[in-house]
Amino acid sequence: MTNIPGKNELDAVLVERHSEEICLRLQRATVAVMGLGGLGSSVAVALVRIGVGKLLLADYDAVELSNLNRQYYFLDQLGLPKTEALQQNLARINPYLRIDLINRRLTEEMIPELFSDADVVVECFDDPIMKAAGLRAVLTAMPGVGYVGASGVAGYGENNIIQTRKIQDHIYLVGDFESAAEDGISLMAPRVGIAAHHQANQVLRILLGVDT
Amino acid sequence: MKIICNGAKKEIQEDAILVDFLKSLDLDPDTVVVECDGEIIARKDYESQILVDGTKLELIRFVGGG
Numbered sequence: 001m002t003n004i005p006g007k008n009e010l011d012a013v014l015v016e017r018h019s020e021e022i023c024l025r026l027q028r029a030t031v032a033v034m035g036l037g038g039l040g041s042s043v044a045v046a047l048v049r050i051g052v053g054k055l056l057l058a059d060y061d062a063v064e065l066s067n068l069n070r071q072y073y074f075l076d077q078l079g080l081p082k083t084e085a086l087q088q089n090l091a092r093i094n095p096y097l098r099i100d101l102i103n104r105r106l107t108e109e110m111i112p113e114l115f116s117d118a119d120v121v122v123e124c125f126d127d128p129i130m131k132a133a134g135l136r137a138v139l140t141a142m143p144g145v146g147y148v149g150a151s152g153v154a155g156y157g158e159n160n161i162i163q164t165r166k167i168q169d170h171i172y173l174v175g176d177f178e179s180a181a182e183d184g185i186s187l188m189a190p191r192v193g194i195a196a197h198h199q200a201n202q203v204l205r206i207l208l209g210v211d212t
Numbered sequence: 213m214k215i216i217c218n219g220a221k222k223e224i225q226e227d228a229i230l231v232d233f234l235k236s237l238d239l240d241p242d243t244v245v246v247e248c249d250g251e252i253i254a255r256k257d258y259e260s261q262i263l264v265d266g267t268k269l270e271l272i273r274f275v276g277g278g
Contacts (some may be wrong), residue, residue, distance in 0.1 A: 035278055037278050038278060039278045040278070108255070125278050126276060126277060126278040127276060128240075128242075128243040128274040128275055128276040129240075129242040129243055129274075131243070131274035131276075131278075132242065132243050132244060132245050132255075132272075132274050133255070135245045135274075136245050136252060136254070136255065139245070139252045140252050140254070149274075150278060151273075151275050152275050152277070153277050153278065154275075154277040167272070173272070175275075177273075178275065179275065179277070180275035180276050180277055181275075181276050181277030182276065187277050187278075192277075192278075
């Protein structure tokens, strides 16, 4: 393997691009990503690229061939837990960030316990029951923690009906709020990717204090 | 009696139960977050929460896919 640049070199490049103030804020930030499918894997990649200091990544599933139409995994990772596979991929972008893995199925009750230290929780679940549970958990038991959920990201509908909607301070939802993944409508990389990057940008805006 | 659901007036039966109201809207209760007069309702309370005249509901429904 070729020599990879050291931590100082990566940090310096990020400071040059983003400014010292922004880099410091992002280095100190902790973001939890719940669900590492089409949304979560792309959200995590975006956050690592900009140097978010600590990520908590949660998923209980393994990488399957059918995931590769939209998720940030590779053929040689089939069968690996998504948490481990994503950690490998993130380390190829920036190996100097802290990544904690939670390789289990989450419940509503576990969310406040596991993620109380997070500045922002990103809900990237597939299951609509867990999407509702995630929002309820943060609204009832995690005051002050930022939240960016998603609903309605399937298919190949118009780009511009994917929106970021503010529910209340620190709480945002992304999607068209209608396009479910069900009979005849599947999840595809382009539109899931639009929503994932809405989510990632909203996380950034919350971390930088642009949006309350 | 009338309640307000996501800003719109709805005519419903006296003493309707939250879970029945959600089902009447063709919603799966498990996929809906409910705020009732400013309070987030725990999922286990959907079967016992009674809607009274003038109740203000905010519903957020989720669809699958991620």
